[in-house]
Amino acid sequence: MSAYRPLTEAEAIERARNIPGVFPPGAELTCREIGDGNLNLVFHIREAGKPKGIILKQALPYAKVVGESWPLTLDRARIESEALIIQGKLAPGLVPKVYEYVPELALTVMEDLSDHVIMRRGLIEGNRYPKFAGHIGEFMARTLFFTSDFGMNQQEKKIQAGRFINPELCKITEDLIFDDPYTVSPNNNYDPGIEAEAAALREDRELHREVARLRYGFLTKGQALIHGDLHTGSIFVTPESTKVIDPEFAYYGPMGFDVGAVLANLLLNAAAQGGRMADRAALRLYRAWLLETVQAVWNEFETRFRALWAEHAVDRMFRESGYLDIFLQELLQDSFGYTGCKMIRRIVGLAHVADIDGIEDPELRNRARRVALAIGTDLIKRHRKVSSIREMTEIAELHFAAKEGSPS
Amino acid sequence: MSAYRPLTEAEAIERARNIPGVFPPGAELTCREIGDGNLNLVFHIREAGKPKGIILKQALPYAKVVGESWPLTLDRARIESEALIIQGKLAPGLVPKVYEYVPELALTVMEDLSDHVIMRRGLIEGNRYPKFAGHIGEFMARTLFFTSDFGMNQQEKKIQAGRFINPELCKITEDLIFDDPYTVSPNNNYDPGIEAEAAALREDRELHREVARLRYGFLTKGQALIHGDLHTGSIFVTPESTKVIDPEFAYYGPMGFDVGAVLANLLLNAAAQGGRMADRAALRLYRAWLLETVQAVWNEFETRFRALWAEHAVDRMFRESGYLDIFLQELLQDSFGYTGCKMIRRIVGLAHVADIDGIEDPELRNRARRVALAIGTDLIKRHRKVSSIREMTEIAELHFAAKEGSPS
Numbered sequence: 001m002s003a004y005r006p007l008t009e010a011e012a013i014e015r016a017r018n019i020p021g022v023f024p025p026g027a028e029l030t031c032r033e034i035g036d037g038n039l040n041l042v043f044h045i046r047e048a049g050k051p052k053g054i055i056l057k058q059a060l061p062y063a064k065v066v067g068e069s070w071p072l073t074l075d076r077a078r079i080e081s082e083a084l085i086i087q088g089k090l091a092p093g094l095v096p097k098v099y100e101y102v103p104e105l106a107l108t109v110m111e112d113l114s115d116h117v118i119m120r121r122g123l124i125e126g127n128r129y130p131k132f133a134g135h136i137g138e139f140m141a142r143t144l145f146f147t148s149d150f151g152m153n154q155q156e157k158k159i160q161a162g163r164f165i166n167p168e169l170c171k172i173t174e175d176l177i178f179d180d181p182y183t184v185s186p187n188n189n190y191d192p193g194i195e196a197e198a199a200a201l202r203e204d205r206e207l208h209r210e211v212a213r214l215r216y217g218f219l220t221k222g223q224a225l226i227h228g229d230l231h232t233g234s235i236f237v238t239p240e241s242t243k244v245i246d247p248e249f250a251y252y253g254p255m256g257f258d259v260g261a262v263l264a265n266l267l268l269n270a271a272a273q274g275g276r277m278a279d280r281a282a283l284r285l286y287r288a289w290l291l292e293t294v295q296a297v298w299n300e301f302e303t304r305f306r307a308l309w310a311e312h313a314v315d316r317m318f319r320e321s322g323y324l325d326i327f328l329q330e331l332l333q334d335s336f337g338y339t340g341c342k343m344i345r346r347i348v349g350l351a352h353v354a355d356i357d358g359i360e361d362p363e364l365r366n367r368a369r370r371v372a373l374a375i376g377t378d379l380i381k382r383h384r385k386v387s388s389i390r391e392m393t394e395i396a397e398l399h400f401a402a403k404e405g406s407p408s
Numbered sequence: 409m410s411a412y413r414p415l416t417e418a419e420a421i422e423r424a425r426n427i428p429g430v431f432p433p434g435a436e437l438t439c440r441e442i443g444d445g446n447l448n449l450v451f452h453i454r455e456a457g458k459p460k461g462i463i464l465k466q467a468l469p470y471a472k473v474v475g476e477s478w479p480l481t482l483d484r485a486r487i488e489s490e491a492l493i494i495q496g497k498l499a500p501g502l503v504p505k506v507y508e509y510v511p512e513l514a515l516t517v518m519e520d521l522s523d524h525v526i527m528r529r530g531l532i533e534g535n536r537y538p539k540f541a542g543h544i545g546e547f548m549a550r551t552l553f554f555t556s557d558f559g560m561n562q563q564e565k566k567i568q569a570g571r572f573i574n575p576e577l578c579k580i581t582e583d584l585i586f587d588d589p590y591t592v593s594p595n596n597n598y599d600p601g602i603e604a605e606a607a608a609l610r611e612d613r614e615l616h617r618e619v620a621r622l623r624y625g626f627l628t629k630g631q632a633l634i635h636g637d638l639h640t641g642s643i644f645v646t647p648e649s650t651k652v653i654d655p656e657f658a659y660y661g662p663m664g665f666d667v668g669a670v671l672a673n674l675l676l677n678a679a680a681q682g683g684r685m686a687d688r689a690a691l692r693l694y695r696a697w698l699l700e701t702v703q704a705v706w707n708e709f710e711t712r713f714r715a716l717w718a719e720h721a722v723d724r725m726f727r728e729s730g731y732l733d734i735f736l737q738e739l740l741q742d743s744f745g746y747t748g749c750k751m752i753r754r755i756v757g758l759a760h761v762a763d764i765d766g767i768e769d770p771e772l773r774n775r776a777r778r779v780a781l782a783i784g785t786d787l788i789k790r791h792r793k794v795s796s797i798r799e800m801t802e803i804a805e806l807h808f809a810a811k812e813g814s815p816s
Contacts, residue, residue, distance in 0.1 A: 149627045154582065155575035165570045167563035174562065179725050208729035215725050216735070219557045222628050317587050317623050321616035327624070 003104040004061070004074060009033065012043035012056050019099045019109055022054050023047055038064040039072070039248075044112065052112050054099070059106035059248075063172075073168045076248040077106035082163065083250035084110070086225065091142040094135060095244050113243050116236035123232060123269040124355055126277065126286055128239075133293050135242035136235070136262055137300025144255045145308045147225035150318060161222055161252040169228070169249045170218075177345045178215035182208055190348040193366040197373050198348045210380045214337045222252040230261035231342070231353075232269070256331050259301065260338025264376075265353070266294050267339065267396055268346055271372040272355035274404050275364030287400070291393040298335070298389040302328060333383050336392060340379030343372050367403060374399040411512040412469070412482060417441065420451040420464050427507050427517055430462050431455055446472040447480070447656075452520065460520050462507070467514035467656075471580075481576045484656040485514035490571065491658035492518070494633065499550040502543060503652050521651050524644035531640060531677040532763055534685065534694055536647075541701050543650035544643070544670055545708025552663045553716045555633035558723060569630055569660040577636070577657045578626075585753045586623035590616055598756040601774040605781050606756045618788045622745045630660040638669035639750070639761075640677070664739050667709065668746025672784075673761070674702050675804055676751055679780040680763035682812050683772030695808070699801040706743070706797040710736060741791050744800060748787030751780050775811060782807040 007015070009031040016031075017023060028048045035042035040060055046053030059077035062069050081101035088095045096111035122129065145151040147160065180187045182201055190198050201207065227234070228249030236243040270290040277283035306324065313319045318327075346353045347369045356372065359365035378395045386392075415423070417439040424439075425431060436456045443450035448468055454461030467485035470477050489509035496503045504519035530537065553559040555568065588595045590609055598606050609615065635642070636657030644651040678698040685691035714732065721727045726735075754761045755777045764780065767773035786803045794800070 149624070154627060155579055158573050158575045158578065162570045162573045165566050167566045170566065171563055183724065183728075205729065208725065209731060209734065212725050212729040212731040213734065215723075216557070216731070219562060220630050222630050315623075316591065317616065317620050320591075321613065321620040323617060323620040323624070326617065326621065 004106060006041060006060065007043065007056070007058055007105065007107070009043065013045055015056060015102075015107075015109065016043075016045040016054050019054065022099070029053075044114065046112075052115060055096070055110050055112050057108045057110065074106040076166070076169055077101075077108060078103060079164060079166055079169075079250055080246065080248040081108045083225065083227070083247035084108070086147070087139070087143050087227075087244065087247065090146045091139045094139045094242060095247075113236045113245070116238050116241060116243060118233055119235040119237045120232040120265070120269075120354060122237055123266075123290075124272070124276070124358065126273070126282075128286075128289055129237050129242070131240060132237060132242055133296035133300050136244075136297055137302075137304055139242070139244055140230075140255075140258055140262075140301050141304035141308060144224040144226065144258065145305055145312070147252075148223055148255070150315060151308060151312050152314065154315070160225065164225055164251045166228075166249065166251040170251055170253075173228070173249065174215065174218065176350050177341050178211060178218060180350065181344050181348045182211060187350045188348055189350055189352070191362075191366055191369070193362070194347070194369050194373070197370055201344065201348060201373070201377070204377070207377060207380060210337065210383065211341060214334070214341055214380070214383075217254045217334060217337075218257060221254040223255050224252065225250055226253045226255060226258045227261075228253065228257065230258045232262075232265040233353075254334055254338070256334025257338045259298070259331070259335040260340075261342055262297055263294055263335065263339040263392065264342035264346075265355075266290050266297070267375055267392075268343055268353050268372055269355045270396060270400075271368045271375065272353075272359060274371060274400065275356075275359035275361060275368040291396060294393055294396075295389050298332070298392075329387065332389065333386055336379045336386050337383035339392065340376040340381075340383065343376030343379070347372050347376075371399050371403045374403065412514060414449060414468065415451065415464070415466055415513065415515070417451065421453055423464060423510075423515075423517065424451075424453040424462050427462065430507070437461075452522065454520075460523060463504070463518050463520050465516045465518065482514035484574070484577055485509075485516060486511060487572060487574055487577075487658055488654065488656040489516045491633065491635070491655035492516070494555070495547070495551050495635075495652065495655065498554045499547045502547045502650060503655075521644045521653070524646050524649060524651060526641055527643040527645045528640040528673070528677075528762060530645055531674075531698075532680070532684070532766065534681070534690075536694075536697055537645050537650070539648060540645060540650055541704035541708050544652075544705055545710075545712055547650070547652055548638075548663075548666055548670075548709050549712035549716060552632040552634065552666065553713055553720070555660075556631055556663070558726060559716060559720050560722065562723070568633065572633055572659045574636075574657065574659040578659055578661075581636070581657065582623065582626065584758050585749050586619060586626060588758065589752050589756045590619060595758045596756055597758055597760070599770075599774055599777070601770070602755070602777050602781070605778055609752065609756060609781070609785070612785070615785060615788060618745065618791065619749060622742070622749055622788070622791075625662045625742060625745075626665060629662040631663050632660065633658055634661045634663060634666045635669075636661065636665065638666045640670075640673040641761075662742055662746070664742025665746045667706065667739070667743040668748075669750055670705055671702050671743065671800065672747040672750035672754075673763075674698050674705070675747065675783055675800075676754055676761050676780055677763045678804060678808075679776045679783065680761075680767060682779060682808060683764075683767035683769060683776040699804060702801055702804075703797050706740070706800075737795065740797065741794055744787045744794050745791035747800065748784040748789075748791065751784030751787070755780050755784075779807050779811045782811065 013029045013031050029045055032044045034044050041058040043056040059074050061074055063072040084095055084098050096113055098110050100109040227247045234246045270287050273283055309324055356368050375396050421437045421439050437453055439451050439453045442452050449466040451464040467482050471480040492503055492506050504521055506518050508517040635655045642654045678695050681691055717732055764776050783804050
């Protein structure tokens with residue numbers, strides 16, 4: 001990595017110009033750095049007057065979160081690029097196209113998605129994405145099935161797992177999701193108005209035992225090449241299209257961690273809307289859509305996973321023993337648990353979500369936080385006993401009603 | 409590996425002579441190749457008139473089992489040597505000392521254990537090893553704890569797991585233990601006299617589902633650097649000493665697979681003695697010792713594992729949540745399941761054990777096989793419900809009584 005240096009905008013333009021088939025020769029190109037500056041430089045390069053161009057994403061050798069800075073491996077750019085390429089093959093059209101990966105610069109050149117919006121932003125605005133559940137169900141079913149012992153050669157899977165050993169980024173998850181929220185930590189970050197609820201998280205031994213189980217799964221369950229950070233800020237959408245980005249946390253881990261990330265962020269938005277939508281009828285309708293989408297994400301995933309199994313399962317013992325039902329039941333349970341962990345960390349942990357932090361009224365903001373914590377805690381405590389995705393939306397509705405009064 | 413060639417005896421002697429501090433200069437050395445020729449060359453080099461010398465173990469680029477031959481990676485010599493060195497540091501005195509590892513020759517030079525006997529042989533002869541349970545409990549507790557997320561840095565553990573990715577040898581286990589015995593396979597090998605019992609294994613869907621769970625654990629549960637082949641043929645003993653050898657199957661897998669290997673081979677010997685010891689009082693006493701040893705192996709392991717946890721556990725979430733009891737309960741259950749799998753494969757699968765195959769009377773031999781299959785099947789089917797190691801010896805005693813009549 002000794003040749004590494006952060007690109008200037010002029011250098012980014014030169015590189016972009018040389019990618020075959022993107023810009024006409026001699027085109028007048030403009031560059032804008034649109035990264036948040038915390039982890040990566042992101043150069044958006046366009047031809048003057050054209051809306052869509054190309055993206056150059058370059059990893060920075062450090063991470064900045066809420067003012068803190070720590071060194072971070074550039075190898076994550078390799079992992080991100082290799083994961084994107086694998087995901088693109090397995091789930092065509094559901095990730096940005098990769099044009100080039102330049103290891104020495106930790107640089108990935110990829111499709112511009114500026115005709116899409118970040119899903120979190122779209123949900124905050126109350127938009128609906130009717131194709132999302134099908135798309136994300138397809139993305140997860142195909143990427144998880146075909147990188148697992150069910151859908152790929154089991155010896156190649158072991159070697160692939162070795163290429164995605166990702167200690168530094170896993171450590172971030174292990175700390176921020178599976179540790180800090182349950183103890184006094186300088187990484188935690190929450191409003192003093194929810195101190196009682198934060199203290200309750202720290203003192204709940206039953207909750208800690210269940211979180212410990214889920215932590216242990218994250219540390220040891222090498223099921224599939226998971227995205228590892230599949231929240232609604234890692235998903236670009238339009239009503240017609242879904243694109244999953246930023247798989248730098250990818251490693252061989254528990255499938256339920258990806259499923260849980262999607263579901264958690266839908267539920268966080270549903271909790272947030274209680275403090276955003278003043279019109280109760282509109283709130284009720286939008287929440288109904290969000291909770292339908294929670295169920296649809298699981299159902300679309302499960303349907304596709306079963307179809308892939310029926311056609312492509314490589315393992316005789318799993319096929320002939322009827323193991324799939326057992327597996328999917330345990331995966332559903334894992335997904336409930338990880339959904340809960342992901343909700344809690346976004347309320348009391350280091351990194352929050354704009355859905356909730358952007359609520360204007362401080363009372364409603366903290367009420368939404370309490371709702372999210374209550375749902376998350378319940379999901380974690382009950383995760384090993386559930387047998388249907390309906391139980392997730394029932395838990396959510398229970399806490400909406402209990403903490404907000406009846407929404408109708 | 410282009411410099412690889414099988415050593416001649418003369419070359420082995422020259423190498424041995426150059427290991428510092430083993431033989432006096434100019435000593436007259438003799439060499440005997442004592443390997444079984446299936447997987448490795450094993451040269452035993454001694455000074456004339458001295459009982460103890462040195463061992464040179466060289467991997468061969470193929471495996472031969474029951475006449476079949478297939479190519480096999482020489483990388484297993486690296487894995488064996490590195491695992492031995494790690495185990496020697498973690499459990500001093502319980503593995504042979506490694507003097508040298510020569511990668512290009514797939515050669516490990518190690519301590520001569522010819523003052524010990526192979527434990528399987530010792531058990532067949534009806535000997536007792538009163539220190540064995542403590543030693544093997546210590547070996548497993550220390551090697552498994554300190555290579556796990558409980559006892560070592562969790563980021564280093566991920567990197568270490570990458571060094572022990574072992575696809576080819578895992579494949580052997582996946583096929584021979586977790587697949588072949590439950591289907592019609594050319595790898596299976598059993599006496600026509602137990603065809604009915606072998607057919608029952610193939611048709612028992614409930615059994616297949618439980619085996620599928622255990623197979624999935626073997627494929628995905630990266631808990632610790634396990635030995636991977638810890639049967640009584642991989643253990644040298646004297647009444648005072650225990651040495652674990654041959655960790656070429658080592659990889660990051662489920663801890664219960666090692667525990668189960670030890671317990672299965674004690675139970676296989678207990679089943680075998682029903683066809684070996686004509687004196688029923690002697691049989692009762694020896695079996696009582698074997699079953700006490702089954703319990704003691706688990707209890708010694710658990711006691712030490714708890715003590716290591718109390719002193720060295722690295723993970724706050726696991727410590728403070730009281731997760732250890734949950735973990736040990738699940739490990740006991742895994743161990744029951746893997747014990748059952750290891751018993752069954754030794755009866756109907758490719759590689760048998762001399763304990764049972766060496767029974768002279770064909771009727772008693774097949775009776776011992778039926779006893780072993782019945783115990784193994786029960787252990788697998790009940791494994792997720794057990795809570796005490798006593799249940800294992802109770803299951804064994806039940807089937808001894810049912811299939812042999814009362815032993816007293």
